[in-house]
Each structure stands twice: as structure tokens, then as C-alpha cells.
Amino acid sequence: MVPFAYAAAASAPAAIRHVAQRRDAEFIAGGTDMLQLLQDGVRSPSELIDINRLPMTAIEVGPKGARLGALARMADVADDPRIRAEFPMVAEALLASASPQVRNMASIGGNLLQRTRCLYFRDVATPCNRRAPGTGCPALDGENRLNAILGGSVHCIATYPGDLAVALVALDADVHIDGTRGERTIPVERLHRVPGDAPHLETVLEPGDLITAVTIPAGAAARRSHYLKVRDRASFEFALASAAVGLEVDGGTIRAARVAVGGVATVPWRLRHVEEALVGRPLSADVIHEAARTSSDGAEPRGRNAFKVALLPRTVERALRTVGGLA
Amino acid sequence: MSGSIGRPVSRVDGPAKVTGAARYAAEFAPVDVLHVALVGSTVPKGRIAALDTRAAQKAAGVRAVITHLNAPRLPYRPFDERPEVDPSVGEPLRVFQGPEVRFSGQPIAAVVADTLAQARHAAALVGVTYAAQAATTTFEGGRRRAPKAGGGETRRGAAVQALGNAAVTVDAVYVHPREHHNAMEPHATVALWEGERLTLWDKTQWVNNDAVEIAHVFGLPDDHVRVICPYVGGAFGSGLRTWPHVTIAALAARLVGRPVRVELTRRELYTSVGFRPHTEQRVALGARRDGRLTALIHEATAQTSAYEEHTEETLSPARVTYACPNVLTRYRLVEMDVNTPTHMRAPGVATGLFALECAMDELAVALDMDPLELRLANYAERNEEDDLPWSSKELRACYRMGAERFGWSRRAPAPRSMRAGAWLVGYGMATALYPAYRSEASASATVFADGTASVRSAASDMGPGTYTAMTQVAADVLELPLDRVRFELGDTALPKAPVHGGSITMASVGTAVQAACEAVRAKLGAANGRSYAEALREHGVDRMEATAHVEPGDESKRFSSWAFGALFAEVRVDVDLGIVRVPRIVGAYDVGRVVNPTTARSQCLGGMVGGLGMALLEQADWDPRFGRVMNANFAEYLVPVNADIGELQVLFAPGDDRRFNPLGAKGLAEIGLCGVAPAIANAVYHATGRRLRTLPITLEAVLV
Structure with missing residues (x-):
């Protein structure tokens, strides 16, 4: 671990200015991922600016939707009865993440920015284009069981590891960012970048950009929603495949559908073509099967992760059947 | 007698452990203790061509940077008789005695600093240039040979001919992965010199031998080394040997003239304290139509390092578990450029039982016979290999008690014939045994x-x-x-x-x-x-x-002493998603006299949890290009969590083996792990109709 300076931020503007100006300064919130990255030598910031005291912990839920402060803890959001009622997939995605101890510490904003679990990214003795640009990607032909079948490139197939962002992408949630040029709002779906030929650029955030909140629009498909996470053990493991799904059904006909998947792609992955195959059709096992069947279209498996091509459509199908009352 | 033996007493050290009063090796802090961080090699084979320690030496708080270039040559006084925990062939890894690199992760330098953070930072600043050599990092690429000691082959009768003549046969290959002990407590050593006398606070399963080993390394009289280890936070065999980091602690303390502490990181534990070796096994069984075994061939090939021969008792179950006139076992080693494997809970026996007990299940299918009936039909009334009577054996009682509690009679024989809602249900069983030593x-x-x-x-x-x-x-x-x-x-x-x-x-x-x-x-x-x-x-x-x-007296010449068990497991399988859950395991054991039913039960519960991990989760993800375990952490090397564990039931058959020793206890630790993985694997077959012979049985293997 490289020595670093530590300071608690007094205000958001001061914190943003500080991090924007100092090379290799970073924010730290819950620290549940940052500490691992520091200990493994994956990150070596010169300074850590602790934002935990900033007033960004509120969880607000109104008729139009929810606003989650970036420093709301995962556990508090997961336990909020309004979130559980209006956005079940969000609460379920959070509860399927990590362990109770980690969820008590980890923040909503930090969770969105969790780094990949790719085995090579985490072992500094091996090459990794994402960690050390230009060194190569051993995962392409190596221990890539955890890696992505969607959204990868010849430079990187690291899986986006989180659960919450998958649910947020499915629900058209926005992320609110404060930066040196003021505040802006972008869809969560546009926060992360596919690796392409620059896998080290993981998000669209600029130096000093601070996530302040997430907003989630309310709706029938959010209310009737579900997050299914498939993994080897029953808890405390990243997804091999996951599906965040929501349905709005009127008179037996699907009026709206939300489908996003995790554990299989380099970024939280929305499956719009699956949604389109559902909308306007009757809610039935056959319709769900036909729509989910195409979930892996375009997948590029690379050895040990090939099973995800078969697993993903089944995960989507099971999640849709569950939320459709057909499981 | 006050009757304390046999009572379900809570742990007397429990309060110290839960209040934090119990002190583990790394928690001993002599005055002025310094901290050590290690530099591990990043190539699996070669020589260190150049070392640049200038930046590390200049870093804040650094007291010394120790490498093969500045370390003293240590005596490494040879043993007259090697400690039983060390391999009998080969030489243990020596620390900082030369430029040779034998595996990735080998300690090649140590930094001593005022704080652990300073030491670790400086360790990262050590520059190393390697002259890499072609390494053997695949099991297929390793040289296969018989172990130099023991020859590796046993014969009883004529198994090959008997197999050829058998009415019913099964013949299959089973693969067991490299596994790691992964105890909660990391290995740690605190070293303090007072003149020519050394005190070590070390995580070890054998303080006496630890002292003798270090005395040999430094050329000291044995009684000049004192080792203290009041508590061990789990070890499962990783604390049997005296590993290189113990020498590094003593060496560093001597060079800086201050006490030092070495505490291994989780990643370092994957290359520092051994592991259960990758093992491939062929089991061939021949039987009469009535189920009686006529031939049993069990061949195992296991990995070892290029510098030591680690061998284990993988094939002893084949020789003693069942009555069979014709038995052939053959043990082979594969040399690879890895650190030396070592004993891990029920070493060899758990590995061998996985293959043998799955093969017995396959034979039961081939015979259209109940798996438990097949075991009873081949019940060994004596140790046929050593031609000795058992000092005690209550395995029949274990089968009966376990089957009754489990409800084995409710098992519908055909695979895929039992369901619970959308889940396929499978029942599987296996025999467990482990030698009782004294x-x-x-x-x-x-x-x-x-x-x-x-x-x-x-x-x-x-x-x-x-x-x-x-x-x-x-x-x-x-x-x-x-x-x-x-x-x-x-x-x-x-x-x-x-x-x-x-x-x-x-x-x-x-x-x-x-x-x-x-x-x-x-x-x-x-x-x-x-x-x-x-x-x-x-x-x-x-x-x-x-x-x-x-x-011990001459009892081992007159009797064969083993602990026994019968394991029954229920699995539920979601074949669409590849999910296997284990709602319950029942184990019935003959361990002789049970001194404490509470801690005895805990031993077996721990074994069942470990066995579930062996069956479904545990494996080192090995990248041969780097010769490294890639999932060397608790997030990606999977062991069971609470949510994976269903109902575990532990039964003890009445026993009191005074032929074995005056206490009547046969030993209860390793047996807990034995038989669990094959019982689960057999249950997965029963649930799905798919015979999966490679551990762990992962999601993608079950997915159809």
C-alpha cells in the first residue's frame, strides 16, 4: 500500500475542487471496495478525501419516484419499506449484494462505481489493460469464468460486478453528478463505458465529479419487479448471471417491460430487444420464453464463461415468470 | 471418577475467545517489535538476474531489506530422522540462500520496517529482474513417476485378471482440484532473540517440532528455541510443517537486532503454507451379480512440487474399506513448478474416498442395487490388507442409525424420480473412515x-x-x-x-x-x-x-484401528439454472468413546460444511501461463456461507475402544470431512441422472 494523505471533506464544492486539482486524489465513502484495491496495490491514490460527513444520506420517496442520496447506505435503502413496495427489484438487488456487514458500510454512489472482480485486474503480478493500459488481457484466454460475454472487446472482457446498477438501468434511473462545471444529470445507463480500446476509462466521470444522488422514476413496471441473481453459493458472491425485470400488465397484456442483466456484461446491460418482444403481447409462459430466448444474442463467449450463453436466457425467463406470476 | 468424560461440556476457552482475551500468534507484541513484509516471485521458474532495493531501503521507516544477496548462509543442519510432517524425499525450500525461483509467490526478499504499512509499501518498491526458465505449470505437462519412497504400488490377489472376469464392472476417472486450507487466522510468526536463544510466537500445530526445525535451520541446540502458541484460529493441516516464513521471521529479527512480526496476507497464504494437491484417480470395480466385489483397482496421480515429494494416503480406503480378494492400488506423482502441497484435513483419505465411494455408487447403479445394500454386502469384517482384526468397528450401526434418521428407505431408486416443487430431489450416501493413530x-x-x-x-x-x-x-x-x-x-x-x-x-x-x-x-x-x-x-x-x-503398546500389531462413519445427503437441483442446494446431511459415526458430545458434534458439523464446500464450491483457479492461483482471496475462492447450510445431523454409535488406548477414544477430526463430498455427488446423480466426476460440481456442470 502506497502512503496516502487523508482528509475529511467539509463541503461538496470544496471536496470537488480538491479532487479535481490534485492528481491521483480520490473520494472515499464506505470504502468497502477501495480498501481491497489499496491493499492489493490495484489503486494507489495520493490522497483520499472522505465524503462520509456530507449531507447526502436522505432517502426520499414520492409519487413520481425515489431520490437516493449518494451516501445512503445500501442496508438502509434495502430496508426502506417504501423502496420495497415501489421498487422491489432495487431492494432485492441490494439484499443480494455482499453481506450485511458490507451493506451497512457501503454507499449507493460508491456501489455504482465498484470495480470489476476480474481475477487479473485484482492481481498486480499479471497484465491487465484496465489496470495497466497496454499490458494485455490474460482473461481473454485464461480464467474467465467470471468474465463478460456481452459488451467486451479484444482488450477487455471484465464484468461489471454490481447488482444495484442493473436494477437502476432497467428502471431508467438517473445519476446526479456535481462537478467543477456545475451539476448535471445523466441516465445510469450512460454512466459506465464499454471497454472498447480504452478499458481503463470505466465511466464518463471527470476528475472531481461527485455522484450526489440517484433518482428512480416510479411506475407500474417498477412496482411489479424482481431481481434474480444466480451464483454458486447462496449468498455473498458476485453474480454469474442476474436479471432485473419489471412488467406492467393490463388485462392480461404486457404494456411495458423492463429487462436488464448483470454478471454477463462489461457494463449494466439493458435488453431492449427482449422488452420489445414482450410489449403488446399476452402475459404467458410462451411469450416470456420466446422473448427471453434471445437474451444472449450477440454474445461472445471465451472458454470458461461459455455456460453463461445458456444461463442468461434462463435467468431472464425465470425472473420474468416470477414477476409474471408464472413461476 | 467424577464423570466429566462423556459430558456435553461447553468450550472452556470459549469466554477467552469471544471476549478477545485469547491471544493468537500475531497478537504477541514484544517491546520494540518491527514488521516484515515479503516480496514474492512473479515467475514460476528461473533465476533472479537483478535486484534493485535502493528505493525500498530509502523508504520511510525501513530498517532492512533482506535478499539472497545480503542474507547470511544458514546452516540448515540435516536431520538424522526427518520429522513426520515433512516429505521424506526432497529438500524444503530454503529462504534467501540463492537466486533460484521454484514457484510464483516464493519469498525472494523481506522488508523490515517500523510499521506494517511502511514495510508493505517498501516491499512493493523492490525491483526484480528474472531470467525466466521454461516452467512446468500444467498437470498434463508434468512428469509422472512413482514416488521415490514406498514405490507407490500394492497388490492383493490378482485384480487385473479378476476385473477381466467380473460379471459387472465400472471403470471411471475422477478429478479432485487443488484446494486451500483457508483458515480464518492467517499464519503469523513473532520472533525474539535473547543472545543465542530464540522465542517464537508462531501459528503452529506442533510447537515441539517447530522449535526443532528452526534450531536445525540456524544450527542451534534444540533447547535454544522456545515456541509458544496458545491458540490457533483454524489450520486444517496448514500448521503442521514449519514453513519458510517462520525462518524469515527468525532471520529478520537476528539481522535487525529487534523482535519482528511476520503476518502473511491472504494472497500469500496461497503460496506459503501448502495445499491439497490436484489429484486424478481411476477406480475400476468388478463384482458378482449379487454385488460382492471381486476386483478393485484404484490408481491416483497427484501433483507435487519440483523440490519435494508430498505423498498422501489417497489409496488406503481402497485397501481396507470393503472385503475384496483382489485389490491393486497404484500411486503416481506429477512434478510441477509449484510450492509443495501438504496435508489438508483428512489428507488423501477424503480425496480417495470421493473416487471410491462415487465408484461404489456407479456399481450400485450397474447392479440395480441399493447403494447401502451394496456397502453391506461388502462389509469388511477385518482389515484384509493388513490381515488384522479391527480393534472395534461399529460401521453397521452407523449405516443403520444414519439410514433411519435420514429416511433412506423413502429413496425411490430411479434417478430423476423424486421432486419437491420445481426442484429435483436426490438422496446419496457414502462410507467414511479414517485411521486411528496414537x-x-x-x-x-x-x-x-x-x-x-x-x-x-x-x-x-x-x-x-x-x-x-x-x-x-x-x-x-x-x-x-x-x-x-x-x-x-x-x-x-x-x-x-x-x-x-x-x-x-x-x-x-x-x-x-x-x-x-x-x-x-x-x-x-x-x-x-x-x-x-x-x-x-x-x-x-x-x-x-x-x-x-x-x-502406544503393541496394539497396532494385533489390531487395526479406524474411525468409521456413514454419510447421507439430500440435494435439491434446479437444472434450468444449475443450482444445487443441500437441505440436509446426516452423519453417523463410530469414533470410539466420545469424550465430549458437544465438541465432537461441532467437529462433525465443521466437517460437513467443509465437505459441502469440497463437493460444490472449492477450487483454486490456476493459470498455467503465470503459474498462479488467480482466485487467491475470500471473494472468489468459494467456501460455504451460512446460507448454504441446511440441517446437519450428527449421530454417534456407542463405542469404547480400550483395545486401542486406555481412554477408548479413536480420534475425531479428519473423519468429519470424509464421505461428505461423495454422498453429495451421489445425490446429485440421483437427482439429475448425471454422473459428475470432477469436483467441485459447479453450476455449469449441472446446467443442461
């Missing part, structure tokens, strides 16, 4: 005028409950309440004890404690209702002490 051991017992007693032996308690069981034995013999007896262990200053491994502690140290307590009573003439206070007063002393040294 070693010489010493203990001392002192009674005081206030009616308390102190009992001591340099034993270890890595979790099974040595503190508690020995307190019970002593209280029993001394006829004192438990809370009047204090048992001390884990210090070479105490009477000598054997290795805390192979499930021998109860049979060995327990009988020594029993003998020491009997001796002190005899010395006092304590009997006839006199209190210890009265007896001591008559002797005109305020305390009385006796020491006992006990050795």
Missing part, C-alpha cells in the same frame, strides 16, 4: 492445597476442543469439578506432545493426561475420601506434581 506423549499434573489442579502438555488446539477435552479427562481422573482444573498447552516449556494432526491428540495426549493425573493421585495416596488438602498436609507440602510419558 503417538507417544507426555503430560504433567499438579494438585494444590486449595483443591485446584493444573495440567500441562505442549499440545495444540486448532479448534477441535483440546483445552476442553483434556480438562475433562483430568477432572475425571482427579475427581474434581471442571472449574477447578486448568489445562495449559502450546508451549515447548511444557511436557512434550506429538503433532496435533491426524486426529491423534485425544488418543495420545489424552492418555498422557490420564496417566499424569493417575500418577499424582498415586503419589499423594489420594483415595478413601481424603481431600487433596488433607493429603498434601500429611505430606507436608502445598502442592504435588507428577509427570507421565505414555507410548
